[in-house]
Amino acid sequence: MYPASFDYVVPTSLEEVVAELADRGSDAKVIAGGQSLIPLLKLRVVSVGSLVDINRVPGLDGIEEENGELRIGALVRHKACERSELLRGRRRLLGDAARLVSDPLVRNRGTVCGSLAHADPQGDWGAVMLAARASVVASGPDGARTIPVDDLIAGPFTTSLQPAEVITEARVPDPGPRASGTYLKLERKVGDYATAAVAVQVTLSNGDVQEAGIALTGVGPANIRATAAEDALRGNAPDDGAIREASRLAAEAAEPISDNRGTADYKRSVVRVFCERGLRTAIAAARAGEEESR
Amino acid sequence: MTDVAAPAATVLTVEATVNGQRREAAVEPRLLLVHFIRETLGLTGTHIGCDTTSCGACAVLLDGVPVKSCTMLAVQAAGSEITTVEGLQQGAELHPIQQAFREEHGLQCGFCTPGMMLTSVALLAENPSPTNEEIRWAISGQICRCTGYQNIVKAVQRAAQAMREA
Numbered sequence: 001m002y003p004a005s006f007d008y009v010v011p012t013s014l015e016e017v018v019a020e021l022a023d024r025g026s027d028a029k030v031i032a033g034g035q036s037l038i039p040l041l042k043l044r045v046v047s048v049g050s051l052v053d054i055n056r057v058p059g060l061d062g063i064e065e066e067n068g069e070l071r072i073g074a075l076v077r078h079k080a081c082e083r084s085e086l087l088r089g090r091r092r093l094l095g096d097a098a099r100l101v102s103d104p105l106v107r108n109r110g111t112v113c114g115s116l117a118h119a120d121p122q123g124d125w126g127a128v129m130l131a132a133r134a135s136v137v138a139s140g141p142d143g144a145r146t147i148p149v150d151d152l153i154a155g156p157f158t159t160s161l162q163p164a165e166v167i168t169e170a171r172v173p174d175p176g177p178r179a180s181g182t183y184l185k186l187e188r189k190v191g192d193y194a195t196a197a198v199a200v201q202v203t204l205s206n207g208d209v210q211e212a213g214i215a216l217t218g219v220g221p222a223n224i225r226a227t228a229a230e231d232a233l234r235g236n237a238p239d240d241g242a243i244r245e246a247s248r249l250a251a252e253a254a255e256p257i258s259d260n261r262g263t264a265d266y267k268r269s270v271v272r273v274f275c276e277r278g279l280r281t282a283i284a285a286a287r288a289g290e291e292e293s294r
Numbered sequence: 295m296t297d298v299a300a301p302a303a304t305v306l307t308v309e310a311t312v313n314g315q316r317r318e319a320a321v322e323p324r325l326l327l328v329h330f331i332r333e334t335l336g337l338t339g340t341h342i343g344c345d346t347t348s349c350g351a352c353a354v355l356l357d358g359v360p361v362k363s364c365t366m367l368a369v370q371a372a373g374s375e376i377t378t379v380e381g382l383q384q385g386a387e388l389h390p391i392q393q394a395f396r397e398e399h400g401l402q403c404g405f406c407t408p409g410m411m412l413t414s415v416a417l418l419a420e421n422p423s424p425t426n427e428e429i430r431w432a433i434s435g436q437i438c439r440c441t442g443y444q445n446i447v448k449a450v451q452r453a454a455q456a457m458r459e460a
Binding site for chain 1: 303304306322323324325326329345346347348350353359360361362364365366367369370413431432433434435436
């Protein structure tokens, strides 16, 4: 299979990337890892006038922590997240998710920020970043702006990015010292889309839940934040009852459809069970952090 | 193609090191790396299976890292070092991974074998003593429809041992 013809440019600075995008208009697309875009071009589901390849732009491939905030550059591959020591413990939500993205070969090429820009309802990073309350930084002709992932995801395969904007990094806020999370995903085989997946993140304070993030993959037209489930946990003791109630609410927030991966009811059950398991894991890990910091 | 409306295609020069040799060709940006390898360079050991990023038959090493060459543009590989299955054998001598696949019957039809061997080589470069679980994890992006993977895992273990002892 061949994609249809397109122009191709490889800028070596962010300014050039933005200038090329502005110049080429809305049928230009950014390519980083290309692990979603190239298959779509080959299937001719997507056609582009030009590809602006950002792989040669320096300075976009770092995972860094600064004043507690984590920054994941636009060229950071899933594999780098899988291996990063920064994405464990309090930030294990990200590390746990990274190893479940697609398959090992795709993880060698595909990028976190590319996945966010693609906004596939089946994308893992959308849910992870919602649960982690992350933002992206986008550069465009008018400069850079920070977009919370809640506002970035506008619908299936749709973001609030302007045509000449490019995501340069994802920013994940400091979850606090007594925090943890995890990502649980059910897939029929490695590399398949999720039947359902749940991202959870909790921060404890004096034993109670200070902040909770719960978001879902593959059970709606976009990644879904389970707001009611988060509200049910916030300010309360993370006991059995609270975990069960939050998980019930997370399942209620899901909008799955029946397909060859399972019925809507089944997927909703998976969300409930995975949310419960994820919360237990996250709370236990956050408590261990609480013990350590005493 | 009789599509008269098609615009004149741009052509770019790609220069890469393939199996230790410098290769250069003028290609359209839409040319996939796998077609560059198979058709432009004539190295047909790299296979096309699913063509949809699922099977890994097209796996090659890009600067030592296994990637699916059907899901990458040839122009993106400019300046890289690419290893295909043809680059494994040194002179008359099979690479230890090739020898091990042969000895352990790590292949039947052979279609997935080039990709399986290349991914295994990358794994062993990083982890000379992998567990069976680590081997299965490393090749989990690649499909074999014959072996049930048992003999592939055995072959990788045998190659690991041979390479450790070498």
